[in-house]
Amino acid sequence: MARIKTVYSCGECGGQSPKWQGQCPHCGAWNTLTETTVAPPSANPRFQTWTAAASPVQRLSEVQAEELPRTPSGIDELDRVLGGGIVRGAVILLGGDPGIGKSTLLLQALSSLGATKKVLYVSGEESPQQIALRASRLAVDPGRVHLLAEIRMEAILATLQAEAPEVAVIDSIQTLYTEAVTSAPGSVSQVRECAAQLTRVAKQSGTTILLVGHVTKEGAIAGPRVLEHIVDTVLYFEGDAHSSYRMVRAIKNRFGAANELGVFAMTERGLKGVSNPSAIFLSSYRDDVPGSCVLVTQEGSRPLLVEVQALVDDAHGFQPKRLAVGLEQNRLAMLMAVLHRHAGVAVFDQDVFLNAVGGVKIGEPAADLAVVLAMVSSLRDQPLPDKLVVFGEIGLSGEVRPVARGQERLKEAAKLGFTRAIVPSANRPRQPIDGMEVIAVERLAEAVDYCRG
DSSP: OOOOEEEEEETTTOOEESSOOSBOTTTOOBSOEEEEEEOOOOOOGGGSOOOOOOOOOOOGGGSOOOOOOEEOOSOHHHHHHHTSSEETTOEEEEEOOTTSSHHHHHHHHHHHHTTTSOEEEEESSSOHHHHHHHHHHHTOOGGGEEEEEOOBHHHHHHHHHHHOOSEEEEEOGGGOBOTTSOSOTTSHHHHHHHHHHHHHHHHHHOOEEEEEEOBOTTSSBSSOTHHHHHSSEEEEEESOTTSSEEEEEEEEETTSOTTOEEEEEEETTEEEEOSOHHHHHTTTOOTTOTTEEEEEEEETTEEEEEEEEEEEEEOOSSSOOEEEESSOTHHHHHHHHHHHHHHOOOOTTEEEEEEETTSOOOOSGGGHHHHHHHHHHHHHTOOOOTTEEEOOEEOTTSBEEOOTTHHHHHHHHHHTTOOEEEEEGGGOOSSOOTTOEEEEESBHHHHHHHHHO
C-alpha cells in the first residue's frame, strides 16, 4: 500500500510546507497552515507525463472581438453588479457572513431564471425540506428550480452532465469533496480541486455556475486565495447583519466593471432591490446637526450620497482614541495632521470617532474633504451650511485634489434637492447646474473658512 504523505497547506496562498510553522514561508501570513494528506503519484503508465504536440497559435489581430450575450437574472441590482446579467459559461463566486442572505438571493435569482432556462440548485449544507421552506417563505415558484442535495464532487459532475442545466448554484464550495483528494471537505486542497473541476465543466459545457463561499472572521473568503483567481467574478455581501439593508459589491469581474455596488433591502419576502439608495442613507439626515456632512461618493458607475458623521470630544484617557467605521482608518491620522498644519485646527488632543451612516464602506480618497469638514463641525459644535454636499481628495500639502466623475456627482446631488457643493477647483462644472451653487476650492483652508462663515 502506498504511504500517505502529510503536508501543511496555507489557507491564504495554497503553498505547502513539510512541517507546521507559525508563519507561511510563501506569503508570510500567520497561523494559516493546516494539515492535509497527499497521496503519492501513481506508478501507472496512464498517469505519466508525456510530451504533447504543440497547439496552434494565431495573431491577436485575427481574433474577432464580440460582445458576449447576457441574460438578465430578474433582479436589477444583481444585474448591475454583474455588468448587465449572467454570461454563458461564467463562474461567479459569492461570499458573505453567515445569515446575510447569500442563499436567499441566489434562490430568488434561480426562480426568476427558471422561467426561461433550466436551472439547478445543488445544496451541500441544507436539506431539501429546508430549501422548500425557504422557497415557500420567499413566495417563489418551486416548480422552476431543480434541486440536488449532494456534496460528493463526482456525483455532482455526473448530474451536471446528465441534466445539462444552463445555470447551476453550488451552495457551498467549502462543503464539497472529491475522491481524488484524501483531505477533509473545506481543506485547501479540496476547495482548490473542486473549484478547478467546476470551472472546467462551466467552460466546456457553457453552464453558468454560481458558487457560494464561506468567509473567515476577517471577512475574506475561506480557502486558498487561488479560488478568487480561478473564477470569473467575485462578489461580496456587505452591511450590518442587524440592519435591513444589504450591499453586494463586485471585487473582480472579467465581464464587467469592478467595484459596482448593488443595494438590497431584506424583507419578509426576501431581498428587494433599492433603486435609489441615496434616499435610504439620507433618510434621517438633518442639516442642523453638528458633525454631519454629506459626501457624494462613486461606487462603480453609480454616484451615491452618504452621510459622514464625526464626533470630536475631549480625551479622558492618557491616549486619545481614534475610530473609523466604514471609512479608511489609516487616513484619519494623516487628515488630522493636514488639518492642523494647513488650516490651523488642532484635534490631536481630542477623541475622534467617524461613521459612515447606513453600513456602507467607503474606500475612495474623495471622502477626505467630507471627513475633515465633519470633524471641524463637531469640534466647533456648529452645523455646516444647509443643503451642502462635498467631495475631494486632500494632499499632504493641504491642496484639494480632483476626483473622477465630478459632473455626475453634482447632478445626483441636485436631483436629491441639495443646493450647495464644495468641490475641488479642477472639478468645477463647465456648465451651470440648475439649482446648484458650486464652491470650487484649491486649498483645505478655503473650505474650512467657507464653513466657518
